[in-house]
Amino acid sequence: MKPIVTITLNPAVDLTIEVNGLVQSGVNRAERAQVNAGGKGVNVAACAADWGGQVTVTGVLGRGNDGAFVELFAVKGITDRFVRVSGDTRTNIKIADTASGETTDLNTPGLTVDAEHLDRVAAAALEAAKAGAIVVVGGSLPASLAADALVSLVAGLNAAGAKVVADTSGAPLKALLTATGKSLPFAVKPNRHELEELVGRPLPDIEVLIGAARDIVGRGVRLVVVSCGEEGALFVTEGETLTARLPVVEALSTVGAGDAMVAGIATALAEDKPLEAMARQAVAFAAAKLKRVGPHLPERAVVEALAARAEIIRL
Numbered sequence: 001m002k003p004i005v006t007i008t009l010n011p012a013v014d015l016t017i018e019v020n021g022l023v024q025s026g027v028n029r030a031e032r033a034q035v036n037a038g039g040k041g042v043n044v045a046a047c048a049a050d051w052g053g054q055v056t057v058t059g060v061l062g063r064g065n066d067g068a069f070v071e072l073f074a075v076k077g078i079t080d081r082f083v084r085v086s087g088d089t090r091t092n093i094k095i096a097d098t099a100s101g102e103t104t105d106l107n108t109p110g111l112t113v114d115a116e117h118l119d120r121v122a123a124a125a126l127e128a129a130k131a132g133a134i135v136v137v138g139g140s141l142p143a144s145l146a147a148d149a150l151v152s153l154v155a156g157l158n159a160a161g162a163k164v165v166a167d168t169s170g171a172p173l174k175a176l177l178t179a180t181g182k183s184l185p186f187a188v189k190p191n192r193h194e195l196e197e198l199v200g201r202p203l204p205d206i207e208v209l210i211g212a213a214r215d216i217v218g219r220g221v222r223l224v225v226v227s228c229g230e231e232g233a234l235f236v237t238e239g240e241t242l243t244a245r246l247p248v249v250e251a252l253s254t255v256g257a258g259d260a261m262v263a264g265i266a267t268a269l270a271e272d273k274p275l276e277a278m279a280r281q282a283v284a285f286a287a288a289k290l291k292r293v294g295p296h297l298p299e300r301a302v303v304e305a306l307a308a309r310a311e312i313i314r315l
Contacts, residue, residue, distance in 0.1 A: 004133065019097055037073075046296065047289065062088040092107045134165065147172050150175065165189065166187070169198075189226075206243070206315070217237065244311070261283065264285030267281065277307075279310070
């Protein structure tokens, strides 16, 4: 398996609180509370490491409360190349209602990240990203960075021979996709809502969804994956289009399922798997994650069994 590197510029400490029936404007008694190191790239790295990947993480962390991250990386065998800055990494509160299966997010502001910090992150990523490495750039940008901050970062990684998977949205995703060929990511993974935001119109059915994804492939992106919740995911390359889905499972927590899907994509790319095998692995990672709180996968045999059950439709 090729090395995997993840970049998280706006990580978070995730505080997940479970309640049985959330009561708004009232007192809620938590059944359980759990603190996890979070952020898209961190979650992707944790799941990829559970699969057996050689994983390095970088990004920006606050020195004041990096303990959960240090512990996670040590337990998972992940190489830590995060840049530390003064202050605390933000805390995001996730209220998981076990009665309804819904999750409410309260996201706090992130650290102030400047151009020097970004340069240090880029240097760490380039050092870890040998030719052929899979690099996942995940999550939102700190408010202190411009929307096009990822363009030069991705260009540098492309020049080093890495395959960049971008899992971001809004203005940063738009900036990446309007960049020149040398700055385009190898793959992007928006969800349906994020793709609708990008194209500026509703995408209510599979035909228009495929059309929007193929437009992105036409710009030079090699792989577009659109996650569609319980409907599974759409996978589009220049030569293939298919959907993959698994039967709906009872979810302990939906938090991080999309990140687990990206980990499935990244590990499949690192293993040089063909598109159908990648699609099976991606939806299996997501489904397996639904049974767990925090960025963790069950044992490999469970994930492989789910991948074998995935329904693939070629379009």
